[in-house]
């Protein structure tokens with residue numbers, strides 16, 4: 001079976017100005033390479049739009065990748081205030097987070113719009129970090145498997161097996177995001193195994209062995225190791241704890 005490396009993604013959301021972004025990335029790279037803690041790992045940071053270009057320039061020639069937190073579902077046109085994959089591609093960005101629960105909740109992004117975003121991201125050869133996850137109410141009714149399955153069926157599973165190679169799936173139970181509450185390690189492993197089985201049923205063994213499934217939801221430097229050691233957890237999407245350099249370094253080292 002193909003061995004998957006671990007992937008750690010920092011989602012900085014609407015945090016950090018120019019100075020904070022650039023000094024974090026410079027210091028992070030310095031320490032990561034001094035301590036050689038990037039071995040067999042993929043590390044991705046998603047800063048805000050205005051700082052993607054400089055962040056990408058700083059990390060040129062290193063193994064750090066920079067991702068956008070969103071894109072518009074078309075390439076250009078009269079969409080005041082929006083940013084497209086066509087623009088991001090021209091500054092060397094190759095990865096994007098789509099389907100984050102904050103986009104779904106505050107910007108009312110539904111699965112059909114997310115599929116449009118997926119199509120345009122694939123057109124520009126982006127890697128897509130696609131988030132799925134249930135609400136607290138859905139979990140309390142034991143509907144989490146049904147919800148995650150339908151989120152995938154209406155979006156990612158409309159892609160071909162070749163296109164699916166461009167995805168990382170992030171399982172993020174909404175009730176665990178930014179709340180300090182986490183799903184238990186067993187709950188996470190069970191959901192990840194379920195997601196991998198859906199990929200198996202849809203695309204077969206090689207795709208299901210290869211697809212990266214990350215956990216997100218109140219990961220910190222104390223619990224990261226236990227999450228990352230679950231069989232089907234290939235790493236994490238980290239919000240709050242990625243904003244402190246020492247914490248994020250400890251998570252990467254986990």
Ligand code: PEP
Nearest residue numbers: 177178216217218239240
């Ligand atoms: C996120 O927003 O993707 C996330 C996982 O946030 P936090 O780590 O703060 O829960």
